[in-house]
Amino acid sequence: MTDTVATPSLIKTLPGAAYTDPAYFTAEQAAIFETMWFCVVRSADIPDPGSYRTVQVGRESLIISRARDKSVKAFLNVCKHRGARLCTDEQGQVQRSFQCPYHAWTYGLDGKLIAAPNLTKMPDIDRVEFGLTSLPVREWLGYVWVCLADEPPSFEDSVQQDIVDRLGDLDSISHYDVADLALGKRIVYDVAANWKLIIENFMECYHCATIHPELTEVLPEFADGYAAQYFVGHGAEFGPDVKGFTVDGSEGLDKIPTVADDQDRRYYAITVRPQVFVNLVPDHVIIHRMFPLAADRTVVECDWLYLPSVVEAGKDVTASVELFHRVNSQDFDACERTQLGMSSRSYREGGVLVPSEHHIGAFHDWVTSMVGTPRQEA
Template identity: 75%
Template sequence: MAERLGDADSVERYGVAGLALGRRISYDVKANWKLIVENFMECYHCATIHPELTEVLPEFADGLAAQYFVGHGAEFAEEARGFTVDGSEGFDRFAGIADEQDRRYYAITVRPQVFLNLVPDHVIMHRMFPLAPDRTLVECDWLYAPEVVASERDLSKSVELFHRVNSQDFDACERTQPAMDSRAYRDGGVLVPSEHHIGAFHRWVTDHVPTPEAEECP
């Protein structure tokens, strides 16, 4: 996490361990888990398939991936009052976050199979469970301050934003999955310099995840 934000304390300020579960949605995605990770780490697709997200985070419409820049958080649109599906006001910001973290979205890939999405008033966490080479169960949790959950306030607008993002992303991954059977994709395809962070993920997979050939070796 320090590698992503440049400061491990930046994550601690959100107090993730003390947050309460507001909503959990499970997605049965017909795609390999590594493809889902790649999708999360880049944003070329954001302008074309994430209209709600780019309304709240306009820099994503330019294809900028938050994870490309160490310590960078995508700034909310000036007119957005919260990280919600319609830009309406959310909840009180977490007491521990710094002023420079307010009205910012941070995305973190915790290798191998966890995503953290940090915004001022809630945290969205994805966990992936590979079921087959072309199928992954993704559990997505929306976490809030305990008092927000206890108050039974309406969470739907903050949940709906990333539920739509998830559905859009997973549909894209499912449509991309068939091409992964190509021999050209054996080593992860072709990357450009701006995808250095995805290249680092490929190297991590190569170093840490056994291949069938390696498992057969004595």
């Protein structure tokens, strides 16, 4: 399916409209974000019964919360009565229930309709049927994943398979004990770019030597343009003088003890479709969750995770966080710059991928297989 152009070195990208057309974005919401497992929050973000966060997945607003029995629930953020949005805050804590601010329809933390004015006069109202719409939930790597599909795909064959395809197996990631790490830093980026530009950028390293001087110092092999994501089971090796994965190559934090010897002093990167990036280094793990909000807007929430002992002791993670924060800022600036060109007549048929980017063609083929072929003019 990947188009070739006259020059064998080059294959074509998607046309510009795939990055700008609101109709194509809506089709992606329906065919991708509302059909696949979508990583929404860190489990520790909702520690107690009644803690909640609201997130946008596809075209839906969701409440992710913890019930009385400590289990995680995901609900559509819509009152079953007249459709008012229940929670408008991004996060919060309710005492015992979610109550619609319009007519006070009141739902328990399990989603069941508990009370409503005159409910006792309407004994025919089924409290489960008129409870909140509940969605399937999985917890993995210390994150909550939800699926809006009527029949969710197998978690193992989708989310976990993307990890296996990159690392070779699941054991490799289990060595990082991701679920039991603690949040050292979270930065939220509001990026004026299409989500696919962010994924494509993350997949290739042709840009690394140009825009990521600090990263290329730490991982010298990135200068040749082949990203860790080009290979299977390959971690980019730290430079010989580099002590840790930090902005200046200085010593990092305490190493995660279960990381294997052959993973030490290496950087691994994985894309879990459609919206998660994972970076693994010996002393921390970086997880990006993307929330595509419009054809030209994506919010990225990025977590830096360390050993709980490192976070509890209040150790200085500044130089550690700063490396990838700088990489993120450099990348997202580039994505925003690229977004500007997507609507140009010169990009109507798209651009080209050089050999070290050819694997992005497989991502484009996947998008097209899910959504259909974008039209060439927006």
